[in-house]
Amino acid sequence: MSKKYAELTLDGVTHSYPIIQSTQGENAIDISTLLRDTGHITLDRGYVNTGSCTSAITYLDGKEGILNYRGYAIDDLAENCSFVEVAYLLLHDDLPNLEQLNDFRELMSTYALIHEDMIHFFDHFPPNASPMSILSTMVNSLHNFYPEMSTHPEPFESFDNVTTRLLAKVRTIAAFSYKKSLGHPLIYPRYDLNYCENFLNMMFDKPTKPYTILPEVVSALNKLLILHADHEQNCSTSTVRLVGSAGVNLYASIAAGINALWGPLHGGAAQAVVEMLEGIYADDMDFEKYIRKAKDSNDGFRLTGFGHRVYKTFDPRATIIKKACDETLAALNVDDPLLDIAKELEDRVRSDDYFVSRNLYPNVDFYSGIIYRAMGIPTDMFTVMFALGRLPGWIAHWREMNSDEERRIGRPRQLYIGYPAKKYIPLDER
Numbered sequence: 336m337s338k339k340y341a342e343l344t345l346d347g348v349t350h351s352y353p354i355i356q357s358t359q360g361e362n363a364i365d366i367s368t369l370l371r372d373t374g375h376i377t378l379d380r381g382y383v384n385t386g387s388c389t390s391a392i393t394y395l396d397g398k399e400g401i402l403n404y405r406g407y408a409i410d411d412l413a414e415n416c417s418f419v420e421v422a423y424l425l426l427h428d429d430l431p432n433l434e435q436l437n438d439f440r441e442l443m444s445t446y447a448l449i450h451e452d453m454i455h456f457f458d459h460f461p462p463n464a465s466p467m468s469i470l471s472t473m474v475n476s477l478h479n480f481y482p483e484m485s486t487h488p489e490p491f492e493s494f495d496n497v498t499t500r501l502l503a504k505v506r507t508i509a510a511f512s513y514k515k516s517l518g519h520p521l522i523y524p525r526y527d528l529n530y531c532e533n534f535l536n537m538m539f540d541k542p543t544k545p546y547t548i549l550p551e552v553v554s555a556l557n558k559l560l561i562l563h564a565d566h567e568q569n570c571s572t573s574t575v576r577l578v579g580s581a582g583v584n585l586y587a588s589i590a591a592g593i594n595a596l597w598g599p600l601h602g603g604a605a606q607a608v609v610e611m612l613e614g615i616y617a618d619d620m621d622f623e624k625y626i627r628k629a630k631d632s633n634d635g636f637r638l639t640g641f642g643h644r645v646y647k648t649f650d651p652r653a654t655i656i657k658k659a660c661d662e663t664l665a666a667l668n669v670d671d672p673l674l675d676i677a678k679e680l681e682d683r684v685r686s687d688d689y690f691v692s693r694n695l696y697p698n699v700d701f702y703s704g705i706i707y708r709a710m711g712i713p714t715d716m717f718t719v720m721f722a723l724g725r726l727p728g729w730i731a732h733w734r735e736m737n738s739d740e741e742r743r744i745g746r747p748r749q750l751y752i753g754y755p756a757k758k759y760i761p762l763d764e765r
């Protein structure tokens with residue numbers, strides 16, 4: 336196929352830039368020589384239109400509402416796979432066969448404990464410390480305890496050790512931080528439980544009241560983790576890549592991603608949604624007040640759980656989560672007024688021209704918090720749950736970036752709008 340070029344004419348001179356073909360979706364104009372050719376940079380606030388890398392992990396079509404991991408549709412994966420299978424898929428090229436899956440699971444069990452010295456770290460956070468701050472601190476510290484291979488992902492066969500260690504330990508850290516926040520004894524991971532069962536057991540089992548692991552809860556958690564497992568170049572994943580591009584080790588890069596995820600515009604949204612729905616409930620269901628505020632450009636308030644940078648139609652993950660929310664609450668016999676409020680709010684938003692004209696649909700965070708509530712997960716841990724799910728995606732992107740022979744340190748440009756050069760004035764003359 337002959338190469339295509341885009342032309343840019345500036346000050347009467349025409350420059351050509353090669354079009355790089357994707358395997359699916361948008362192609363890209365390679366403008367890497369633009370500055371050298373023209374003395375200009377591009378300005379693209381929030382990277383709305385800027386590709387920072389090539390990637391073979393996730394395909395997302397925001398107009399059609401399509402999300403595929405390594406070619407597989409998200410609904411197929413959410414319906415049929417375990418989270419561990421999907422983690423393997425993201426980190427390798429394809430789904431595992433039975434033997435590969437069993438080996439991967441075995442490694443996960445092998446690495447599920449955290450070094451006992453790390454457990455002392457939990458004792459030194461204030462009682463109201465944010466679980467996200469604890470998580471990023473603990474993940475950063477993992478490099479001191481497990482430095483092997485965390486600076487470069489080769490040889491690839493051995494990288495499964497690093498991946499499973501991180502996946503298993505983050506799950507343990509998340510559950511331990513909850514137990515510590517309650518002042519309860521820690522419940523250790525068990526060999527006989529699968530990934531989701533183990534997490535739920537570590538969270539909720541007590542010496543005084545054994546926890547019953549319900550298949551409905553395991554299935555809902557499994558689905559939520561799969562749906563969060565990757566989403567191409569979002570804020571936290573791009574952070575992992577950017578930090579990692581400086582040669583930073585895996586754990587520190589992932590800790591940076593955890594911090595980026597914390598924000599209410601990103602992974603913190605599920606918690607913000609539940610708090611917003613509780614606010615509407617406490618406010619005598621005054622939906623119109625919240626909708627009015629969200630539409631007022633002078634009011635910073637937004638309807639959290641609506642809108643997405645890339646999706647301009649239904650977020651396919653939100654559609655699956657809404658259905659799972661109904662199923663899980665029914666199976667657990669939970670009657671949560673927040674679910675009715677969420678549905679009513681969605682109906683009102685979907686018939687309001689402000690939201691319709693801006694393509695603001697419910698996103699992945701709109702219904703997920705209601706499922707977590709039904710499982711007994713506290714609101715301030717919702718973003719930790721997102722991090723657990725997103726972990727394989729972050730690791731896969733860190734690995735892909737580090738294995739890319741054309742990688743370069745991430746270094747955006749800026750358009751300077753400060754003072755032109757000024758003459759220095761000595762202190763006694765100012």
Ligand code: CMC
Pocket residue numbers: 381566569599600601602604629630636637638639640641642643644645693695698699700
């Ligand atoms: N409520 C009210 N108005 C909104 C909302 C909202 N949730 N989202 C976007 N808008 C309006 C915005 O005011 C703007 O209007 P106008 O054109 O009149 O200025 C227009 O829609 C476009 O918004 P934008 O801020 O330019 O869009 P963005 O792509 O920069 O931001 C977003 C995307 C997700 C940050 C934004 O939609 C938002 O703040 N949503 C609420 C927070 C949220 O739910 N975040 C979770 C996102 S999904 C999980 C994840 O990937 O992290």
